[in-house]
Amino acid sequence: xxxxxxxxxxxxxxxxxxxxxxxxNPMHSVMLLIASFGALAGLYVLLDAPFTAVTQIIVYxxxxxVLFLFVVMLLNVPREEPTPASVSxxxxxxxxxxxxxxxxxLAAEVVWAMSRVGVGVFSxxxxxxxxxxxxxxxxxLFTRHAFAFEATSVLILVAMVxxxxxxxxxxx
Amino acid sequence: MVPLNHYLVxxxxxxxxxxxxxxxxxxxxxVLLSIEIMLNAVNLTFVAVGRYxxxxxxxxxTFFVMTVAAAEAAVGLALVIALFRHRETLNxxxxxxxxx
Numbered sequence: 001x002x003x004x005x006x007x008x009x010x011x012x013x014x015x016x017x018x019x020x021x022x023x024x025n026p027m028h029s030v031m032l033l034i035a036s037f038g039a040l041a042g043l044y045v046l047l048d049a050p051f052t053a054v055t056q057i058i059v060y061x062x063x064x065x066v067l068f069l070f071v072v073m074l075l076n077v078p079r080e081e082p083t084p085a086s087v088s089x090x091x092x093x094x095x096x097x098x099x100x101x102x103x104x105x106l107a108a109e110v111v112w113a114m115s116r117v118g119v120g121v122f123s124x125x126x127x128x129x130x131x132x133x134x135x136x137x138x139x140x141l142f143t144r145h146a147f148a149f150e151a152t153s154v155l156i157l158v159a160m161v162x163x164x165x166x167x168x169x170x171x172x
Numbered sequence: 173m174v175p176l177n178h179y180l181v182x183x184x185x186x187x188x189x190x191x192x193x194x195x196x197x198x199x200x201x202x203v204l205l206s207i208e209i210m211l212n213a214v215n216l217t218f219v220a221v222g223r224y225x226x227x228x229x230x231x232x233x234t235f236f237v238m239t240v241a242a243a244e245a246a247v248g249l250a251l252v253i254a255l256f257r258h259r260e261t262l263n264x265x266x267x268x269x270x271x272x
Contacts, residue, residue: 002173002174003174006174006178010178010182013182013186014182014185014186014189017186017189017190017209018189020193020202020205020206020209021189021190021192021193021196021197021202021206021209023202026199026201026202026205029201029202029205030205033205033208033209036209036212037212040212040215040216043179043182043216044216044219046173046174047179047219047220047223048223049219049222049223049230049231051231052215052219052231052234052235055234055235055238056215056238059238059242060208060212060238060241063242064208064241064242064245067245067246067249068201068204068205068245068249071201071249071252071253072201074253075201075252075253075256075262077199077256077261077262096196099192099195099196100192100196102195103188103191103192103195103196104188106188106191106192107184107185107188107189107192110184110185110187110188111181111184111185111188113184114177114180114181114183114184115177115180115181117176117177117180118176118177119175119176119177120175120176120177120180120224121173121175121176122173122175122176122223122224123224123226124173130226130228131222131223131226131227131228131231133228136228137228137231137232137235140228140229140232141232141235145232148236152236152239152240155239155240155243156239156242156243158243159242159243159244159246159247160246162246162247162250163246163247163249163250164250166247166250166251166253166254167249167250167253167254169257
């Protein structure tokens with residue numbers, strides 16, 4: 001059962017990610033990326049990580065993608081402009097081909113390296129309940145990782161101020 | 173349950189797709205979306221290995237990666253808006269003022 005679920009979610013994630021990269025219209029890309037994030041949330045559930053799955057849906061598919069949608073609608077640029085020929089020969093069709101070859105090479109390398117890790121069978125049984133426990137995650141977050149957690153709040157404050165300053169219309 | 177290396181290969185593929193998007197696309201918003209795909213691929217690795225080692229640390233670092241991704245998206249999109257206001261385009265090849 002969980003075998004089928006894994007392959008269904010993996011298929012959805014890979015196909016929708018490929019379509020995100022392939023789409024001309026950024027609006028469709030954002031919608032497809034939400035589908036990809038949903039599939040990843042399903043994979044987190046299969047990995048006994050319900051907290052991460054819910055965070056994935058709320059933070060990624062909810063907050064970050066709404067931000068992207070706002071910007072896509074605000075800028076209203078439905079299609080990609082062709083690169084002016086004067087810029088560089090590397091950005092033309094030849095450069096595209098080099099990029100495709102490099103990406104395929106990276107995919108082959110990463111898949112080869114990852115499949116050499118070994119099969120790695122997940123342990124089953126009562127000990128695995130500790131992984132899915134939200135209480136344990138909260139305890140670790142507020143004790144062992146408390147400094148990183150507080151630093152994150154400063155990071156978000158800085159990002160918020162930075163975004164407001166950058167996107168502000170300058171007065172003349 | 174599906175063994176660990178299936179998850180690792182899946183996240184490797186997703187990471188390569190995200191890299192291809194950064195290489196190939198000429199639209200700043202799609203480039204940012206591809207970076208999100210790459211971050212998600214790494215998150216999947218963290219959670220899968222955390223489950224394999226029976227520890228919550230994988231999920232905790234995923235939490236931090238999500239926070240950083242949110243901050244990155246906010247600042248990145250603000251930069252995109254500011255650049256679009258100056259040049260009326262989203263093509264990254266148009267922004268060459270700092271090129272030597």
